[in-house]
Amino acid sequence: MAAQAAPAPADDLIEVTVDGKPVKVPKGSNVLQACDAAGVDVPRFCYHQRLSIAGNCRMCLVEVEKSPKPVASCAMPAGPGMNIKTSTPLVKKAREGVMEFLLINHPLDCPICDQGGECDLQDQAMAFGSDRSRFTEVKRAVVDKNLGPLVKTVMTRCIHCTRCVRFAKEVAGVEDLGMTGRGRDSEIGTYVERMLTSELSANVIDLCPVGALTAKPSAFTFRNWELASTESVDVSDALGSAIRVDARGPEVFRVTPRLNDAINQEWISDKARFQVDALRLQRLSQPLVRGAGGGLEPATWPRALAAAAEGLARARGHELRGVAGRLADVESVVALKDLLNRLGLAGVDGADSVLLVGTDPRAEAPVLNARLRALALAGVPFASIGAPLDLTFPLLAAGDVVREGWNGFAVLADAAGTVGALDLGFVPGAGARGVAPRAVYLLGADDYEEGDVPADAFVVYQGHHGERGAARADVVLPGAAYTEKFGTYVNAEGRAQSTKAAVGPPGAARDDWKVLRALSEVMGAPLPYDTLAGVRARLAEVAPHLARRGALEPPLWLGADALGVGGAAGKPAADPLATRVTNFYQTDAISRASKTMARCVRARQNPVPGL
Amino acid sequence: MTVQVLSVASRAFATNSHDIFNIHRHEPHNNWETEFDFTKENMAKAKEILSRYPENYQASAMIPLLDLAQQQNSGFLSLAAMNRVAEVLGVAPIRVYEVATFYTMFNRSPMGRYHVMVCGTTPCMLQGAKGIYEAVSRHLGVVYGQTTPDKLFTLSEMECMGACVNAPMIAVADYSGGVEKFTYTYYEDLTPEDVVGILEDLKAGKKPKVGSQHRHNAEPSGAVADGKWVEDSPGANITLRGPPPGPYCRSA
Numbered sequence: 001m002a003a004q005a006a007p008a009p010a011d012d013l014i015e016v017t018v019d020g021k022p023v024k025v026p027k028g029s030n031v032l033q034a035c036d037a038a039g040v041d042v043p044r045f046c047y048h049q050r051l052s053i054a055g056n057c058r059m060c061l062v063e064v065e066k067s068p069k070p071v072a073s074c075a076m077p078a079g080p081g082m083n084i085k086t087s088t089p090l091v092k093k094a095r096e097g098v099m100e101f102l103l104i105n106h107p108l109d110c111p112i113c114d115q116g117g118e119c120d121l122q123d124q125a126m127a128f129g130s131d132r133s134r135f136t137e138v139k140r141a142v143v144d145k146n147l148g149p150l151v152k153t154v155m156t157r158c159i160h161c162t163r164c165v166r167f168a169k170e171v172a173g174v175e176d177l178g179m180t181g182r183g184r185d186s187e188i189g190t191y192v193e194r195m196l197t198s199e200l201s202a203n204v205i206d207l208c209p210v211g212a213l214t215a216k217p218s219a220f221t222f223r224n225w226e227l228a229s230t231e232s233v234d235v236s237d238a239l240g241s242a243i244r245v246d247a248r249g250p251e252v253f254r255v256t257p258r259l260n261d262a263i264n265q266e267w268i269s270d271k272a273r274f275q276v277d278a279l280r281l282q283r284l285s286q287p288l289v290r291g292a293g294g295g296l297e298p299a300t301w302p303r304a305l306a307a308a309a310e311g312l313a314r315a316r317g318h319e320l321r322g323v324a325g326r327l328a329d330v331e332s333v334v335a336l337k338d339l340l341n342r343l344g345l346a347g348v349d350g351a352d353s354v355l356l357v358g359t360d361p362r363a364e365a366p367v368l369n370a371r372l373r374a375l376a377l378a379g380v381p382f383a384s385i386g387a388p389l390d391l392t393f394p395l396l397a398a399g400d401v402v403r404e405g406w407n408g409f410a411v412l413a414d415a416a417g418t419v420g421a422l423d424l425g426f427v428p429g430a431g432a433r434g435v436a437p438r439a440v441y442l443l444g445a446d447d448y449e450e451g452d453v454p455a456d457a458f459v460v461y462q463g464h465h466g467e468r469g470a471a472r473a474d475v476v477l478p479g480a481a482y483t484e485k486f487g488t489y490v491n492a493e494g495r496a497q498s499t500k501a502a503v504g505p506p507g508a509a510r511d512d513w514k515v516l517r518a519l520s521e522v523m524g525a526p527l528p529y530d531t532l533a534g535v536r537a538r539l540a541e542v543a544p545h546l547a548r549r550g551a552l553e554p555p556l557w558l559g560a561d562a563l564g565v566g567g568a569a570g571k572p573a574a575d576p577l578a579t580r581v582t583n584f585y586q587t588d589a590i591s592r593a594s595k596t597m598a599r600c601v602r603a604r605q606n607p608v609p610g611l
Numbered sequence: 612m613t614v615q616v617l618s619v620a621s622r623a624f625a626t627n628s629h630d631i632f633n634i635h636r637h638e639p640h641n642n643w644e645t646e647f648d649f650t651k652e653n654m655a656k657a658k659e660i661l662s663r664y665p666e667n668y669q670a671s672a673m674i675p676l677l678d679l680a681q682q683q684n685s686g687f688l689s690l691a692a693m694n695r696v697a698e699v700l701g702v703a704p705i706r707v708y709e710v711a712t713f714y715t716m717f718n719r720s721p722m723g724r725y726h727v728m729v730c731g732t733t734p735c736m737l738q739g740a741k742g743i744y745e746a747v748s749r750h751l752g753v754v755y756g757q758t759t760p761d762k763l764f765t766l767s768e769m770e771c772m773g774a775c776v777n778a779p780m781i782a783v784a785d786y787s788g789g790v791e792k793f794t795y796t797y798y799e800d801l802t803p804e805d806v807v808g809i810l811e812d813l814k815a816g817k818k819p820k821v822g823s824q825h826r827h828n829a830e831p832s833g834a835v836a837d838g839k840w841v842e843d844s845p846g847a848n849i850t851l852r853g854p855p856p857g858p859y860c861r862s863a
């Protein structure tokens with residue numbers, strides 16, 4: 001999508017000197033970028049490389065030779081031959097002065113502030129500030145704002161860098177935030193109380209350099225130095241954003257974005273960030289078998305596997321059906337496919353189908369929507385076929401975009417597991433149609449269609465959350481959620497990426513591919529792999545590109561015959577094309593179990609109190 | 612009365628003396644139900660204002676449009692008025708709130724018929740602005756930020772209006788006549804006695820003398836000292852060749 005900046009040709013470079021060291025930077029860089037390029041750290045609050053320049057915190061002051069006073073390096077273009085100094089007594093004094101000003105109205109409540117320990121103001125006050133203040137007057141106090149269920153505000157801590165305001169306007173495209181008043185009385189807020197109506201709103205928590213904007217759902221539950229971080233991949237939508245999963249002991253406490261310029265830049269959606277409370281709710285932590293009384297009863301693994309094997313063995317050929325859910329990782333899908341093939345099955349029902357048109361990226365993958373928005377603002381025309389949308393950027397009529405020789409057929413899958421399953425050829429075979437299955441294997445599938453699971457069928461549900469699928473099942477085999485396993489997911493662009501286990505699965509739950517491996521043993525058709533490496537070698541056989549992590553691959557399944565729609569292609573659909581994601585906050589078993597997401601849904605029904 | 616004095620002492624104002632908050636609080640006279648739209652004549656004026664700015668800089672018309680809306684709306688910008696301006700300009704409402712809360716001459720609380728603003732900046736202060744404030748406050752029975760019970764006067768403090776040569780001074784905005792009859796008048800070279808007379812005249816519906824109360828324009832002929840007009844002795848302090856012009860911003 002956003003093309004990586006190609007290295008600038010030599011004549012587009014200028015040379016400047018930073019602390020005596022010559023560096024070459026592209027024309028149009030500012031002094032701060034030149035310092036960064038030279039590896040010299042310049043303190044900053046308001047500057048952010050993905051936002052417009054505000055130049056209002058003054059923390060980045062440096063000395064430039066022949067300039068009569070210190071310059072704000074973020075707002076000063078670098079000129080050829082500039083001699084920049086960052087470690088002179090003048091700069092030290094300037095930084096101390098700015099710091100003293102910033103701290104004049106900043107409360108000293110670090111001990112009860114959730115930002116403490118990862119606060120830019122705290123760190124920079126330690127590194128560049130003076131050890132005392134000369135301010136003896138009264139500190140101001142600012143009313144806290146109610147920005148909805150995700151962002152907690154302690155506005156007295158705000159230093160007016162306006163990063164949050166610029167993010168809302170420029171990246172999220174939702175102009176809710178602003179700075180009202182002036183001087184000592186300025187405050188950040190929405191003026192009229194309202195929720196931040198962006199699916200990316202919680203990124204302001206990371207952007208805020210102080211503790212003015214913090215996470216409301218996890219307020220006061222942890223100190224950031226208690227957490228252990230694991231780099232992983234988000235599965236709440238099909239974009240596969242890079243995330244960091246922070247856990248303390250067996251519990252995941254928060255998810256924050258990681259930098260990945262090709263995918264999510266440095267943002268994640270509110271769902272990716274805050275659905276994690278559901279990882280402790282409604283979990284399947286032990287095997288269940290439907291007992292004589294008709295209810296699901298706890299069972300041991302051997303008993304549950306035996307019951308599943310017995311029920312599945314009753315079905316023959318096309319009467320056995322597998323359904324992979326929205327959150328199924330590629331490893332477990334390939335294990336399921338192999339198992340079903342071994343049992344002599346010809347056709348398997350696919351995961352959720354793919355949306356070609358009639359998609360709403362704002363609800364399905366909001367970070368992708370922010371990237372599309374950036375392209376749209378850069379002049380790339382966009383159109384949508386289907387129901388009318390508010391994507392925070394203008395859309396043209398489809399006819400204006402689709403021209404002779406155009407190159408831009410867009411496909412957006414709406415769930416993390418979709419593309420991977422399709423890449424593995426996990427799609428309905430022709431023979432499967434029209435045969436009512438007698439046994440169904442639901443691999444984390446809660447969004448199956450009624451018709452796929454007849455009332456008299458024997459159902460095995462393998463997954464991590466107790467929901468529709470588990471309630472219908474005769475045998476429940478507890479699996480692991482994305483934060484608890486090493487699983488490969490293919491994102492909507494065709495990139496294979498891996499999640500990493502940050503914590504262990506709860507109770508007796510196990511890695512999904514291992515569950516299938518164990519079941520195959522019980523059913524007398526053992527799968528030929530016993531290690532994760534073994535499964536991945538098998539994956540590489542089935543779909544070689546899945547072994548090439550992080551690379552873009554054209555989707556294999558885009559051929560019409562793979563989708564089985566050859567003859568029907570091009571026929572206008574009867575129903576208006578609309579997105580299947582009507583509720584961004586609740587799209588899969590995890591987000592539906594999340595209390596935070598439920599609060600968001602409620603808040604969104606009435607984003608502006610009294611209106 | 613103690614409470615009032617306290618509120619002045621702690622300067623609990625947002626940006627100007629009569630709006631306490633820089634956020635919106637719903638009140639009976641100003642909430643989502645309150646309505647505002649430009650009258651037909653004023654809409655034509657708004658169109659004319661917009662036409663002064665290039666297509667892609669229409670938002671530059673924000674301040675004149677807010678001023679127009681304020682004059683039409685008896686001197687204050689309700690939420691509805693600001694939202695309407697945002698709509699006319701095609702910008703997000705928050706961008707209008709930012710501007711309206713920044714500038715002291717935009718009022719976001721209801722005003723009396725006359726908005727009496729006492730200049731409190733250095734030159735006026737040196738020439739006796741404190742005495743002027745005390746006289747007005749005693750006469751009207753209100754302090755900065757308050758409106759008299761008869762809704763005739765709102766008293767505010769303001770910063771320098773550029774009439775320092777005739778310090779001390781007050782400005783009085785008359786919001787009773789809408790956009791057509793709106794006036795914004797300076798009264799200069801004031802003694803406490805003068806300012807009480809001016810308020811009495813306004814109350815009685817008379818037109819007090821505009822500008823300096825003691826000289827023609829700003830010619831060197833005297834000054835207010837200790838609350839009294841003191842004539843210069845003839846020939847003293849003359850430094851300019853000809854008679855100087857009056858203050859630039861004075862409406863007759």
Ligand code: SF4
Pocket residue numbers: 157158159160161162163164165188207208209210212213
């Ligand atoms: S709330 Fe945080 S991000 Fe926003 S202006 Fe204040 S300090 Fe900056």
Ligand code: FES
Pocket residue numbers: 043044045046047054055056057058059060061072073074075
């Ligand atoms: S970082 Fe340069 S002024 Fe804030």
Ligand code: FES
Pocket residue numbers: 730731732733734735736770771772773774775778779780
């Ligand atoms: S100081 Fe009062 S008008 Fe200038």
